[in-house]
Amino acid sequence: MMPFLKRIINKTILRTWKPGGTKTYTHYNPTRAYRNFIITTKRYTKDFILITIGIFLAAFGFKGFLLTNHFIDGGATGISLLISALTDIPLHYLIIGVNVPFIILGYIIMGKEFAVKTILAITGLSICLLTVTFPNVTNDNLLVAVFGGFFLGAGIGFAVRGGAVIDGTEVLALFLSKKIGATIGDIILMINVMIFAAAAYFLGVEVALYSMITYMVASKTLDFVVEGIEEYIGVTIVCLHSEEMRQMITETMGHGVTVYNGKRGFGKRGESQAVDIIYTVVTRLEIGKLNSEIEKVDSNAFVVMNSVKDTRGGIVKKRPLH
Structure with missing residues (x-):
């Protein structure tokens, strides 16, 4: 290990402080501390890159499509766009002002790291809107609604992948869901209904309808960026040929x-039989192949599949950008 890095690790990762102010060092192996330091550095670097990409994509969606046509989105960005259209207050100020309460809630609910990343992301977006010039791509309403929503949703999605948000509505929804017992999705829906109703009243029904298209495209793009094209599926298999099934999954799949x-419990008398139960996780794109291979091994196998949000460790194909 280089002496310079060793000094940094000794003064950060390995250092603890006693109440009296005396500096002591833990017994962690410096090699392990160095490995943790590298992992943490890589994670923060990746987060920074993702958030930066998100900032520029969202800014392009705003200035290249939505602002000049007074279309809005849902959530905090929609509120900012609506106020900007009605008052001529620059959007880069509103993006910060509207999100301040959500940042405070984020600090309370999600913690300091999330709040700091969100502050940096929102501030970066505001600076980008103020200083970077983007061309007005088109004035066709449908193209503005679709592609404005696409770039805005992609920007929000990349920021989320980096551990931050540039639209704090979901933080508010998470907070309210714990207070009133409603689901996060229901709360977000209610918020957006009020936003689009206000848009219909102040900006006109046509603008509100196009804005709903913007929101739907942004929402789907956000889901795609965050979740990816691949969805994990947990598969439980109960069969009499468990060893052959295990070999098929490990070797073929x-x-x-x-x-x-x-x-196994079956029959009117509740007869039971010992059996090995196999569990594995595959991606949605591999389900067809897995079903075919299961059929080859045991056509009578009992198979249960359920969605899995994410995985960590083990032998499973990972999503991109994770």
Whole structure:
């Protein structure tokens, strides 16, 4: 390890402070501390790159499409765009002002790191809107609604992948869901209904309808960027040929498996039979191949599939950008 990096690690990762102010060092192995330092540095670097990409994509969606046509989106960005259209207050001020309450809530609910990243992301977006010039791409209303929503949704999605938000509505929805018992999706829907109703009243029904298209495109693009094209599927298989099934999954599919003991219960008398139960995780794109291979091994296998939000460790194909 280079002496310079060793000094940094000793003064940061390995250092603790006693109440009296005396400096002491933990017994962590410096090599392990160095590895943790590298992992943390890579994570923050990746987050910075993703948030930066998100800032420029969102700014392009705003200035290249939405602002000149007075279209809005849902959430905090929609509120900012609506106020900007009605008052001529520059959007770069409103983006910060409208999101301040959400940043405070984010600090309370999500913690300091999330709040700091969100402050940097929103401030960066505001500066980008103020200083960077983007061309007005088109004045066709449908193209503005679709592609404005696409770039805005992509920008928000990349920021989320970097651990920040540039639209704090979901933070508010998370907070309210704990208070009133409604789901996050229901709360976001209610907020957006009020925003688009206000847009219809102040900007006209046609603008509000196009803005709803913008919101739907942005929402789908956000989901695509955050979740990716691949969705994880957890597969539980109960069959009499468990060893052959395990070999098929590990060798043919190239995935890891978990095998645990169970009992099959069947018949009117409640007869049971010991059996190995196999669990694995594949991507949605591999389901067709897996079903075909299961059919080859045991056409009578009992198979249960359910969606999995994400995975960590093990042998499973990872999504891009993770």
